[in-house]
Amino acid sequence: MNSDASLSNLIPAPSLRLSFDAGALADNWRAMDRLSGSAVAGAAVKADGYGTGVERVMPVLLDAGARYFFVAHWSEVPEVIAHADAHGISVLHGPMTEADTRFALASGVRPVINSMAQAVRWGAAGGGACDLMVDTGMNRLGVRPEELADPAIRALDIEVLMSHLACADEDSAMNARQCAAFREVTAMIPHRRASLANSAGIALGSDYHFDLTRPGLALYGGTARAEAEGLVRQVITPEAAIIQIHDLPAGESIGYGATFTAPHDMRVAILSLGYADGYLRCWSGEGIFTAADGAQLPVLGRVSMDMTAVDVTAVPHLREGDWLRAQYDLAQASQATGLTQYELLTLSGPRLRG
Numbered sequence: 049m050n051s052d053a054s055l056s057n058l059i060p061a062p063s064l065r066l067s068f069d070a071g072a073l074a075d076n077w078r079a080m081d082r083l084s085g086s087a088v089a090g091a092a093v094k095a096d097g098y099g100t101g102v103e104r105v106m107p108v109l110l111d112a113g114a115r116y117f118f119v120a121h122w123s124e125v126p127e128v129i130a131h132a133d134a135h136g137i138s139v140l141h142g143p144m145t146e147a148d149t150r151f152a153l154a155s156g157v158r159p160v161i162n163s164m165a166q167a168v169r170w171g172a173a174g175g176g177a178c179d180l181m182v183d184t185g186m187n188r189l190g191v192r193p194e195e196l197a198d199p200a201i202r203a204l205d206i207e208v209l210m211s212h213l214a215c216a217d218e219d220s221a222m223n224a225r226q227c228a229a230f231r232e233v234t235a236m237i238p239h240r241r242a243s244l245a246n247s248a249g250i251a252l253g254s255d256y257h258f259d260l261t262r263p264g265l266a267l268y269g270g271t272a273r274a275e276a277e278g279l280v281r282q283v284i285t286p287e288a289a290i291i292q293i294h295d296l297p298a299g300e301s302i303g304y305g306a307t308f309t310a311p312h313d314m315r316v317a318i319l320s321l322g323y324a325d326g327y328l329r330c331w332s333g334e335g336i337f338t339a340a341d342g343a344q345l346p347v348l349g350r351v352s353m354d355m356t357a358v359d360v361t362a363v364p365h366l367r368e369g370d371w372l373r374a375q376y377d378l379a380q381a382s383q384a385t386g387l388t389q390y391e392l393l394t395l396s397g398p399r400l401r402g
């Protein structure tokens with residue numbers, strides 16, 4: 049076994065990458081902040097910045113002006129706190145154990161209290177500023193409005209009073225119902241800021257904005273509602289190098305299951321990107337890659353774990369080592385695959401994120 053640390057300096061450059069447009073991310077946050085009207089926009093950076101890489105996302109969002117950040121897990125705090133002020137970080141899952149409360153107190157980040165048990169746990173630990181999630185109809189996490197009178201809740205020092213919309217990306221009567229229920233809640237308990245809207249909620253209009261909004265998807269280029277179309281730009285694109293180019297004679301098939309047979313003599317390029325990287329098998333025979341000159345190269349046969357084949361017959365100048373970009377416009381890719389824009393973002397694998 050070679051444990052020589054210097055080996056890590058010799059690791060060759062990877063043959064796949066997730067291209068990242070920092071300018072688009074910054075513009076998307078500013079667009080959401082503007083669309084939030086008099087409310088200020090925070091940023092959901094959970095799940096490694098929706099799969100785009102929280103390490104590179106944080107400096108960009110801070111620079112754009114974001115000050116409030118939301119993660120789901122306590123384990124996600126270190127990467128965020130490395131950049132941002134602890135007082136601007138909220139942990140959505142809240143304190144589930146004593147270890148969670150100890151970590152919250154030591155780090156200074158705020159737990160989002162989601163249940164009576166969490167309120168009691170936070171109070172018993174000495175508490176301090178926290179956020180409170182009130183359930184106005186989603187029935188996921190949150191205390192119920194009728195529980196707000198409980199002494200354990202009254203004792204909380206609430207920074208952000210929040211609720212979450214179940215159907216903000218749809219034209220559902222539930223949106224107005226939840227908005228009205230949340231407005232009542234804001235009158236029931238003292239708090240410093242109220243927050244209801246995610247990306248789609250922001251697009252629902254000023255009634256939904258309150259003091260602080262919590263966009264996630266839109267920051268990373270997703271469009272949650274038609275009203276927000278054209279407001280955000282694509283942030284990430286999977287790219288892969290060609291690791292081999294070879295002939296595919298007429299009548300021969302390619303890949304697992306031999307699902308594609310060449311109708312004529314072809315040239316194929318094998319790309320260093322597969323479903324383990326998040327380029328899922330649903331792109332088999334469906335996906336398109338783009339060459340530097342704009343040529344469109346269809347995926348041939350099934351996507352493998354580490355490789356994908358594309359048709360390069362029409363582009364004889366391509367060489368091994370050249371890079372191709374996947375067509376990965378989130379709205380179009382969602383239409384094509386049946387996956388949500390959220391899934392398309394967060395499924396990028398560790399080799400691709402780099």
Ligand SMILES: *Cc1c(COP(=O)(O)O)cnc(C)c1O
Pocket residue numbers: 092094140212245246247248262263264265266272
């Ligand atoms: C993830 C999350 C958000 C962000 O939602 P988007 O739809 O990605 O904008 C906001 N609030 C809560 C509570 C969340 O869990």
